[in-house]
Amino acid sequence: MNPFADHQSRVTRRTLFGRSARGIGSLALASLLNPRLLPGAEIKVQVDHWKGALSKPHFAPKAKRIIYLYMAGGPSHLETLDYKPVLAKMAGQPMPASYTQGMPIAQLQGQKLTCFPPQHAFKRYGESGQEISKIFPHIGSVADELCVIRSMVTEAINHDPAHTYMNTGTTISGRPAMGSWLNYGLGSESDDLPGFVVMTSQGKYGQSQPIAARQWHSGFLPSRFQGVLFHSKGDPVLYVGRPKGVKADQQREVVESIQQLNALENDVVDDPEIATRISAYETAFRMQTSVPELIDLSSEPKHILELYGTQGADGSFAANCLLARRLAERGVRFIQLYHKDWDHHGSIKRDVQGTAEEVDRGAAALIKDLKQRGMLDETLIIWGGEFGRTPMGQGSGRDHHIKGFSLWMAGGGIKGGISHGATDELGYAAVQDIVHVNDLHATILHLFGIDHEKLTYRFQGRDFRLTDVAGKVVKPILA
């Protein structure tokens, strides 16, 4: 307990910025201000660079950034990563009540529960012989990089709370998303892009999931740690484009003038918040250049576009994967790509294959591309949804399921070519090496060198953390 911590931070803030923004006669907005406006007036602008709440990691980090391929809707583990031959044999037979008695259930409430066989064949891929569905030929081709976890469990059986649980570790609204936690803990490495970027894509084979902005909200953490949603139509970052009719150098003059007038005002009132404002405008100004540059894929060679299977930034999952690599190169800490079409209550045979096709090539390309650039070792990639699907059929599809599902991880500190955990023979419940969402979060933080019990934030009198009151690091999957 340090009752003066707050005051100290204010004092520190002042030392960081107060002097530098003070005093007419010394103002040179280093990167952009043009002294022609007011000869003799210069300010030095330092971009307010958050270096993280942790002065140093708790142990040596393996990962520097994360690209989270978030498969919203709940991909069926039974058609993707967890093959169950016994379920195939039981096709059409009643699901044994011993499995389902007293367990949470969603749309199948009160209905007859029947075993529904896996709809797609599996294959062993790579030297490691990872068993993965044939609907993932490209992901299969990087099987030796993947750690497949087949024993995930979560707590919420409906999409909205399950997303909130997967992203924030609780179903209560108002808590920070994991990307916010990581940026809060470690800071950002980019001066001209946000540290937490979200992109979305949707396909043709499912009921597109509504995803609330809550999923990347900073909750009770300061707003600067909020995820920024990149859009595929209009301004990629909201309001990053200049007003119509205003040319680049006119906009520059406007921003420069704001900066100088703010600095002049500071000479009168000496308010540290003004320095922060000046820094924010500097970053905003840079974003007006850095964001268009980021999303312009014309500089990418043809063979890279082909590797991902995209023509340009068209909002497809493949294009987003390529943008994710570019964001990673520019130091963005947490990059989250949603694909929203994995909710297959019906026609799962056709739809899960269609959705898989939409993500397969891009996801595999991302791994290959990062590897050839020597970035895979420090970039953690996660592929997975908010829950899995029932071994019981729902017409020609499957219902939501939380007692056992799968995901895969690769890169940044993860042992490739292995599987971890297992569900029972019908794919209902995780039974071996169970990994709870809190454990996944603990493991992610661990890979970044953070002890998940020690990254905390005081809110309403309590020290909150991403893993709430639980979470164990999954050691066997660490490289």
Added chain:
Amino acid sequence: MRALQATGLLVIFCLGPAVARADAPVDFNRDVRPILSETCFQCHGPDQKKRKADLRLDTKDGLFKQADGYANIVPGKLDESELYVRIASDDEAERMPPPKSGKTLTKSQVDTIKRWIEEGAEWKGHWAYQKPTRPAVPNVPAAPFVKNDIDRFILDKLNERGLKPSPEADRATLIRRLSLDLRGLPPTPDEVSAFVNDNDANAYEKLVDRLLATPQYGERMAVYWLDLVRFADSAGYHSDNPRDLWLYRDYVIKSFNDNMPFDRFSIEQLAGDLLPNNSDEQRIASGYNRLLQTTEEGGAQAKEYMAKYAADRVRNVGSVWLASTLGCSECHDHKYDPFTTKEFYSFEAFFADLKERAVGRQEQVKMPSPEQKEQLRQLDAEIAGHQKVLDTPTAELASAQAEWEVAAKTRKVEWNVLRPVEAKSQNGATLSTLEDGSVLATGNNPDSDSYTLTFKADRPKLTALRLEVLPDGSLPASGPGRTGNGNFVLDELVVSIGGKNAAWSSVTATHSQDGFAIANTTDGKPGSGWAILPNAGKPQTAVFEAASDLGETTPVELTVTLHMNYGTQHTIGHFRFSATDAARPIRADGSEWPKNIAAILAIEPDKRSDAQKQEIAAFHRTIAPSLEPTRKAIAGLKQRKEQLEKALPTTLVAETMPARDMRILPRGNWLDESGPVVTPTVPASLGGLEVTDRRPTRLDLAHWLVARDNPLVARVFVNRLWKLAFGQGIVSSLEDFGSQGALPTHPHLLDWLAVDFMENGWDVKRMLKLMLLSGTYRQSSVAHEELRQKDPANLWLARQGRFRLDAEMVRDNALSIGRLLVAKVGGPSVRPYQPEGYWAHLNFPRREYVADHGPDEYRRGLYTWWQRSFLHPSLLAFDASTREECVVQRPRSNTPLQALVLLNDPTYVEASRAFAERILREGGSTTESRIQRAYQIALSRPARANEVALLSKVVQHQHEQFQADRAAANELLHVGDRPAPADLDVAELAAWTEAARVILNLHETITRN
């Protein structure tokens, strides 16, 4: 963890100035309890399950416990005080706290406890749970600074610390500050000069009174209140569908404007529906109970959500009125504060009487205005007149009835299949007519669709239409719908004959999915429809019985339109229409007459009882041909009434039902029903209810909250008013008055204000005025270096606060400066510009944001449509709360995204242009006079020479460029809906628009200082 270092961070004060000064005696509450709470309560606190060694230190008995020959604490005797011995021990095995707890005590903390024991170990209950009494006002020498008693408390503390108050701010600053604080709007230049030149000794007080009396005051206060109670226009979870609650917002605005006493304001919201002879207003107020997030997600389990809603309400009341983190005791006893799990669920039980849907659309209640009520009354009177005719037996009717009875016994409804003459899909599905007259959709499978079918029915009149939805092997899950599970949603079915839409007297179906009743297809609302889960894969039938016979020509030409807008391919794949001219009633389940009528028909007329005779005669009159004109008249009137009713505003209110069981859920697990049922009670540590002879209600809870004995509510509320006036609370943790919260910097002042507030009838305006009239409020906010070093966080208020305006007011301020703001108070939410596609993530159904045009474009920020899952991005950038949970204290961040909003959001570009028009029209003819006018409008002060120099250059440069490219200038002037003025030079106006953008972006413009 390192202290938060960088800038732009909201710094939440968790612990106030809790530090013992070496010369003052140790105070238990100020100095000792925070140490125990932080370090010891986790294992030796209120949570009995986690308690170690059966020792608790959060109560007096526990702390001074003696057992087994040990005493925890013996006043004055360190060596005999086991607690001290253990915390001071050198032996690691002995020392408390143990290493594995992760907690440690610093040497100075150990010293503080030592001194406290040495000084006699005086114990006090936690300050916030002691009923406040009015303390004496400190006796300080008269000084110009001292305007009222508040200043005496403040000055007393300043003197203790060797600090001096800042000088009074100049009048221009004062009026801008007051105007922003009370109206959320800047003063006009005229208002500024009137105040600056007002020589009346009471000028300042007059100004405060005038501003408190403006209707904008209520709007400004509502912004703050709506965050607390999490008011929004959408349901929150998953599909986040819209709902109407704006009448509640109007109530809040009006209550603040009318200066409703805070106790009544609280009671009406928590239990307005339970007040005797409650008014519409009070029922609207009770909508407070319905503001929480709800779900409509398919497959959501009712019990789970009922548990979520109950917990949500406890958290909210705890935060809003008690500043207590009751939510912490949902899964275990509170770790720091005296709230048990049982008390948490007992608190939930107060709300067990609320009628609501666990999963699905909540039922809106109509709230007609007085005029609408009168119109409804007149229509009802006319209907009653006709109804009287319908209810009167006559001889003619009796003989008609006899004839009918004969026919009725042999009656059978004959359906003739209607083969479409034409069948069209709006979104490109292929509709083919099969041999049996049914229609099958194939090919393109759009997300949503409308089918239009035309028929020729070879009958003189039709009394009903039948729609069969049919399975087919070509459809997903065999249909009849085209989405994955075979379902569909039919939003609306519209039948038009000769350009007139048919009205229906009865709509029935063989099966309707929960929440998707067949009646939705004729309610005129596209957002609701008919669906059939879990009975996909089977045929279903819907019958539409016409209110009056359809068609007067033969053949009858019908156009039937099926609207299916739900999205995600919830369209019908296979269906067939038929028609009949059989006599009514005609029902989907084939029952020709209601069961009771069929039974009477079977009895010989002379063997019927009187009651049966009356019953069947009454029924006959509902179908007798001779009464058709009367029925038509009634149908017409009812249609008018229906239209009127559709236009009535609706809201959500509290409605009661028999209380459902509230159980203690072990570890918050809703699947576990082993916990005991509990009844409504308040936490014992906060007192008790006086009700003993019946189950306590929400009304009892409300009365308990605002009783004079409640230790928290008045303190909590005056502390929040204080925050509005000074930027931070006397207790800086506005949301937590518990032992982990901050201590009050001025405990006596807080109690004095709380008591004063209660003793003067919970008068909000009076209390605010008291704060605003104080010398403390009137100080300058400019802090000189020395003062900032001595009191960096301004805890002791030797200066006023400077802070950024709230999100809504950032908008209001810009619109007001541009004179675009529309002053209308209240009404439904509005939709200002929003980037296209921002709602792309919403689904079930998909929605497109349609911006308002006209006056609603320029309303105040608090009326902006509050979509919880995608709040308007400009508001979000400035830290507006999404209103999913209670937010007591918004962060005040300072980020690049805010810069982008002010620079480039069309709202601000348009406001800049409107501001530029003002500058040109009001600012004289020279660049300098115009800049001076601009500063007066935006900042209520003259521009300084260097500011004029800089802006002059901007205008000059930009003017040159726009003169060279007038097309570009024109483009800039066409951002936003407001027409560009014809009488101003395009290049000049564009150049001044750029200068106006600079001014609207200034830190000072969005800062209250």
